Amino acid sequence: MPEFSSIFESTLGIAIMIVFFGGSIFVHELGHFLAAKWRGLKVLKFSIGFGPKICAWKGKDGCEYRISLLPFGGYVALPQLADMGRLEGGEGRGDDGMSEEERLARSLPKISYFDKMVVSAAGAFFNVLFALVLAAVVWVVGLPTSVSQTSTVVGFVPEKINSGNIEVPCPAHAAGIRAGDKILEVDSNRPDSFSGIAELVAMGTGRSKDGKPQVGIKIERGGKILNVEVNPVLVKTNPKTGDEIRMIGVYPASSMKVAALMQNSPAQKAGMQVGDTVEKVGGQKVYSNYQVADILNKLKEGESVKVEVLRGGESVELGVKPEKFFTTKPLCLLKDKGGEKLLEFLSLSSDKSKYYTSDARAAIAVFWANEGCGFLSNARPGDVLIKACGGEISTLAELKARLNSRPNSHSSLVLSAPDGTNIREIFLPAGASAEIEEPNAKMLMGYEIRDSRIIVHPNVAAQFKENIVRTWGALKSLVSPSSDIGLKHLSGPVGIGRVMYKFSMIDIALVLSFAVLVNINLAILNLLPIPVLDGGHMLIATVSKIMRKPVPESAVAALQGFFMLMFVGLMFYVLYFDIMRWSGDNSEERLESLYKIYYTSDINFKK
Numbered sequence: 001m002p003e004f005s006s007i008f009e010s011t012l013g014i015a016i017m018i019v020f021f022g023g024s025i026f027v028h029e030l031g032h033f034l035a036a037k038w039r040g041l042k043v044l045k046f047s048i049g050f051g052p053k054i055c056a057w058k059g060k061d062g063c064e065y066r067i068s069l070l071p072f073g074g075y076v077a078l079p080q081l082a083d084m085g086r087l088e089g090g091e092g093r094g095d096d097g098m099s100e101e102e103r104l105a106r107s108l109p110k111i112s113y114f115d116k117m118v119v120s121a122a123g124a125f126f127n128v129l130f131a132l133v134l135a136a137v138v139w140v141v142g143l144p145t146s147v148s149q150t151s152t153v154v155g156f157v158p159e160k161i162n163s164g165n166i167e168v169p170c171p172a173h174a175a176g177i178r179a180g181d182k183i184l185e186v187d188s189n190r191p192d193s194f195s196g197i198a199e200l201v202a203m204g205t206g207r208s209k210d211g212k213p214q215v216g217i218k219i220e221r222g223g224k225i226l227n228v229e230v231n232p233v234l235v236k237t238n239p240k241t242g243d244e245i246r247m248i249g250v251y252p253a254s255s256m257k258v259a260a261l262m263q264n265s266p267a268q269k270a271g272m273q274v275g276d277t278v279e280k281v282g283g284q285k286v287y288s289n290y291q292v293a294d295i296l297n298k299l300k301e302g303e304s305v306k307v308e309v310l311r312g313g314e315s316v317e318l319g320v321k322p323e324k325f326f327t328t329k330p331l332c333l334l335k336d337k338g339g340e341k342l343l344e345f346l347s348l349s350s351d352k353s354k355y356y357t358s359d360a361r362a363a364i365a366v367f368w369a370n371e372g373c374g375f376l377s378n379a380r381p382g383d384v385l386i387k388a389c390g391g392e393i394s395t396l397a398e399l400k401a402r403l404n405s406r407p408n409s410h411s412s413l414v415l416s417a418p419d420g421t422n423i424r425e426i427f428l429p430a431g432a433s434a435e436i437e438e439p440n441a442k443m444l445m446g447y448e449i450r451d452s453r454i455i456v457h458p459n460v461a462a463q464f465k466e467n468i469v470r471t472w473g474a475l476k477s478l479v480s481p482s483s484d485i486g487l488k489h490l491s492g493p494v495g496i497g498r499v500m501y502k503f504s505m506i507d508i509a510l511v512l513s514f515a516v517l518v519n520i521n522l523a524i525l526n527l528l529p530i531p532v533l534d535g536g537h538m539l540i541a542t543v544s545k546i547m548r549k550p551v552p553e554s555a556v557a558a559l560q561g562f563f564m565l566m567f568v569g570l571m572f573y574v575l576y577f578d579i580m581r582w583s584g585d586n587s588e589e590r591l592e593s594l595y596k597i598y599y600t601s602d603i604n605f606k607k
Contacts, residue, residue, distance in 0.1 A: 016500065016501075016504040016508065016511055017497045017500040017501045017504060017511075020500055020512075020514075020515040020518075021493065021496055021497055021500055021515075021518065022048070023130075023515075024127065024130065024515060024518050024519050024522060025048060025074050025522075026048055026074070027126050027127060027129075027130045027519070028074070028123040028124070028126060028127050028522055028526070029046065029048065029074040029075065029123065030126060031122035031123040031124070031125055031126025031127070032076040032078070032119060032120075032122050032123045032534075033046050033076050034122065034126075035118055035119045035122030036076065036078055036081075036119050036122075037061075038118075039111070039115045039119060041078055041080050041081065041111060041115065041119060042078070042079060042080060042108055043063045043076060043077070043078060044063065044064065044077040044079055045063065045064045045065075045066060045075070045076070045077035046063055046064070046065050046066070046076050046077075047065075047066045047067070047068050047074055047075055047076075047077075048067050048068065048074045049067060049068035049069060049070050049074055050068050050069075050070050050074065050075055051068050051070040052068065052069045053066045053067070053068050053069070054066075054067045054069055055067050078119065079108060080108050080109075080110070080111045081111065081116060081119055081120070081537060113541055113542075113544075113545045116537065116538070116541040117541060120535075120537040120541070121527070121534065121538065123522075123534055124522070124523035124526050124534060125523075127519040127520070127522045127526075128519070128520070128523050130519050131464070131467075131515075131516045131519035131520050131523070132460060132464075134512050134513075134515050134516045134519070135460040135463040135464065135516045136460055137512055138458065138463065138509060138512050138513050138516065139457055139458065139460055139463070140457070141512075142456060142457045142509065143456050143457075143507075143509050143510065143513055144453060144454075144455055144506075144507050144509065144510070145453070145454060145455075146254075146451045146452065146453055146454070147254065147255055147451060147452045147453075147454055148194065148252040148253060148254040148255075148288075148451050149193050149194050149195055149252065150193060150194075150454070150456065151182075151193075151194065151252065151253055152182055152183045152184070152192075152193070152194055152196075152197060153180065153181070153182045153183075153252070154172075154177060154178070154180065154181045154183065154219075154250050154251070154252070154253060154287070155179055155251045155252050155253035155254055155287040155288030155290060155291060156179050156251040156287070156288045156290035156291040156294065157170060157173045157177055157178055157179060157249065157250055157251070158170050158173065158249060158251075158290075158294070159173050161233070161235075161247070161249040163233045163234070163235050163236075170248075170249035171230050171231050171232050171233055171247075171248045171249055172217075172230055172248040172249050172250045173249065174230075174231075175217070175228045175229065175230040175231075175248075176228055177217065177219060177228060177230070177250065178221075179253070179285075179286070179287045179288070179291050180221070180253075180285060180287050181219040181220070181221050182219060182220040182221075183197055183217060183218070183219055183250075184218045184219060184220055184225070185216075185218035186200035186201060186204070186215060186216070186217060186218075187200060187204055187205075187206060187215055187216050188216070189469070189473075192466065194252040197250070198247070199470070200215075200473070201215055201232055201246050201247065201248055202245040202246050202247070202485070203473050203474060203476075203477040203483065203485060204232070204246055204477075204483065205476065205477060205480040205482045205483040206482070207482045208229075208231060212231050213231060213232045213233075213246050213484060214229055214230070214231055214232075215229075215230050215231075215232055215246070215248065216228075216229055216230075217229075217230050217248075230248050232246035232247055232248050233246070233247060233248075233249075234246060234247075234484060238580075238581050238584035238585065238588075239371075239584045239588070240580040240581065240583045240584030240587065241488060241580045241581050241584055243488070243489060243581070244484060245484065245485075246484055251288060251290050252288070253287040254287070254288045254289070254449065254451050255277075255449065255450075255451065255452060256277050256278040256279070256286060256287070256288075256289075256449060257275065257276070257277045257449065258272060258273070258274055258275060258276045258277070258278065258309075258447045258448070258449065259274065259449060260274060260447070260448040261273075261274060261446065261447050262446035262447070262448070262603070262605060263605065264446075264604075264605040264606060264607050265323075265444075265445065265446020265447065265605045266320050266321050266322055266323055266444075266445050266446055266605070267307075267318075267320055267445040267446045267447040268446065270307070270318040270319055270320040270321075271316075271318055272307070272309060272318055272320070272445075272447055273311065275311070276309035276310065276311050276316070277309060277310040277311075278292070278307065278308075278309055278449075279308045279309060279310050279315065280306075280307070280308040281295050281296070281305060281306075281307050281308075282295050282299075282305045282306060283306065289449050292445075293442060296322050296442070296443040296444070296445070297442060299322060299443055301324050301443075302321065303321070303322075304319050304320065304321045305319075305320055305321075305322065306318070306320075307319075307445070320445050322443040322444055322445050323443070323444060323446075323605060324442070324443055324444075325442060325444050325603050326439040326440070326441050326600065327439070327440055327441065327442045327599060327600055327603075328439045328440040328598050328599055328600060329346060329347060329349075329439055329597070329598055329600060330347075330396060330436050330437055330438060330439045331344045331345065331346055331367055331396075331436070331437040332344065332345040332347075332364075332396040332399050332400055332434055332435070332436055332437070333434065333435050333436075333437050334428065334432055334433070334434050335432065335433055335434075335435070336428075336429050336431060336432050337429070337430070337431030337432065337433070340370070340373075341368075341370055342369075342373060342376065342428065342432065343366060343368065343369055343376065343379060343413075344366070344367040344368040344369075344437070345364050345365065345366060345367060345385060345396060346364070346365055346366075346367040346594060346597065346598055347364055347395065347396050348363045348364065348365055348597055349363060363394055363395075364384070364385040364393060364394070364395075364396065364399065365381075365382055365383060365384050365385065365418075365594060366379055366380065366381050366383040366384075366385070366415065367381060367594060367598065368381060369381060375426060375427065375428075375429075376426065378415070378424050378426055379413075379415060379426055380587065381587070381590065381591045381594060382417075382418055382587075382590040382591060382593070382594055383415040383416065383417065383418075384415065384416050384417070384418055384420075385399070385413060385414070385415060386414040386415065386416055386423065387412075387413070387414040388402050388403065388411070388412075388413050388414075389402050389403065389405075389406060389411050389412060390412070396436060397436070399434060400434040400435065400436055403428075403432060403434040404433055404434055407431065407433070408430055408431065409430060410427050410428060410429065410430050411427070411428040411432055412425055412427050412428070413425070413426050413427075413428065418590070439600075444603065446603075446605055463513070463516055464516075464520065467516060467517045467520045467521075468520060468524070470517065471520055471521050471524050471525075472524075475524075478490075487570070487573065488573075488574075488577045490574045490577075491574070491578060492571060492574040492575050492578050493575075493578075494575060494578035494579060494582065495574075495578040495581065495582075496518060498578075498582060499514060500514060500515070530563060531559040531562075531563040532560050532563045532564050532567055536559075536560075536563070540556060540559075
């Protein structure tokens with residue numbers, strides 16, 4: 001039954017993706033089609049997708065309706081408007097050297113400037129109408145989110161953050177941003193959610209005098225307005241594409257209301273109750289559990305801390321003695337003779353059934369591999385260790401002993417994919433050694449905080465404003481030489497479809513909201529004054545109107561051909577990175593399953 005349910009959910013997700021992504025393209029082309037019919041233009045073809053046709057049928061109106069092979073767009077062949085058929089889906093030229101569209105265009109009456117503008121703009125107009133309908137539905141049904149995301153109050157600012165497996169100073173902390181600060185503006189733009197802060201930072205174009213990324217943050221602290229300059233770090237977000245985005249290292253504030261207490265926990269022994277709101281820990285006002293954990297981890301083992309909670313409108317002070325717990329499993333670290341880290345291995349132990357997809361021959365997996373070492377290019381996180389130095393290994397201690405017994409020899413490791421396939425051997429340099437890394441420990445009080453889920457109902461105007469600002473901001477970042485956003489960060493049909501599919505697995509309202517963004521994107525991008533786009537047709541028509549004579553057909557054809565080649569090249573470029581990003585995301589998902597094993601949840605407080 002679970003397998004059937006999973007198949008059903010996946011099929012439904014794919015269907016939803018096709019309906020809303022394909023539907024957005026269909027609506028755009030329908031706008032051109034209906035406008036052309038209204039203005040009395042000859043419609044030769046109406047295609048969803050372009051390239052070779054899959055199927056086609058002739059309508060009573062003489063128009064050929066077709067579904068074409070490449071589902072990256074579509075077109076309406078309008079010989080009186082532009083000869084796009086031969087570029088997008090035509091079958092070539094006849095003996096006279098002309099396409100069917102060109103022959104028809106010469107025999108049909110010329111159309112007015114008004115007709116050209118109306119028909120060209122109709123596609124974008126219909127996308128806007130579709131977005132309006134979808135936004136209205138989102139307004140009614142609402143969007144699922146968390147309380148922490150609805151605020152722009154900072155809950156925690158660490159001293160260091162991870163950038164490419166290297167700890168670096170946290171930009172926000174270095175700039176003086178602290179927990180409790182409310183972020184009002186990012187580069188003069190007002191964020192409406194905490195995720196909006198991250199998005200504005202990522203799309204920023206500011207740079208300092210020495211060329212480093214820079215973002216201006218306006219914050220409110222204790223009723224005072226402060227302006228700070230922050231230098232974001234570039235953090236890799238995908239191992240396959242090498243995507244990097246700007247980050248400043250802030251976490252959102254969250255509700256500090258106690259939802260549950262662990263049995264025999266220090267918090268329970270101190271008198272904490274479900275429903276209490278944790279206000280202060282160690283004299284510090286706290287805004288998130290990340291901040292509480294940071295305070296506790298600075299305590300010595302056995303040391304007590306004062307905790308102030310709000311209970312029934314009154315402040316209650318508790319003395320809590322946190323207990324130390326190991327929250328991760330140990331790792332086996334392999335280093336070369338110079339001390340450079342090569343590999344880390346994790347023992348899967350009894351949790352291996354959660355990771356393996358076939359019978360396991362070993363209980364150890366690669367947890368981390370140094371990408372900078374060429375001889376480790378075949379080692380990926382999640383790979384299973386089959387043999388080390390010619391023998392089977394079942395524990396980290398055995399792996400350490402086996403490698404350290406060969407101090408002057410090259411050591412070999414045999415790895416495989418989790419399902420036992422793709423078996424390969426890698427060789428470590430002479431002098432490589434191994435050591436056991438102790439697990440991480442944390443001081444815990446034993447209470448649980450839950451970020452409440454809520455439904456928000458953004459009105460249509462708010463949704464349009466947000467998505468127009470996002471689209472315009474992305475375009476500015478894309479063309480700005482001082483941003484860190486490039487063409488490879490664009491998402492094509494594959495990337496858009498994946499996002500819709502993932503959202504469909506969570507909540508259909510998220511798909512609807514994303515479809516609003518997609519349609520606004522289509523409307524704005526298609527109105528850009530670039531030949532082969534609707535805005536290009538409008539530009540050529542306007543130039544002809546101003547010149548009072550048509551732009552030479554040869555010039556129009558040359559422009560359209562040039563930009564079509566650029567468009568197709570860009571399409572395949574984006575498609576490549578979409579596929580690589582998909583592969584990278586799959587690797588991250590596999591790594592996430594390892595992290596579930598790495599972090600322990602078996603915490604039992606003693607009486």
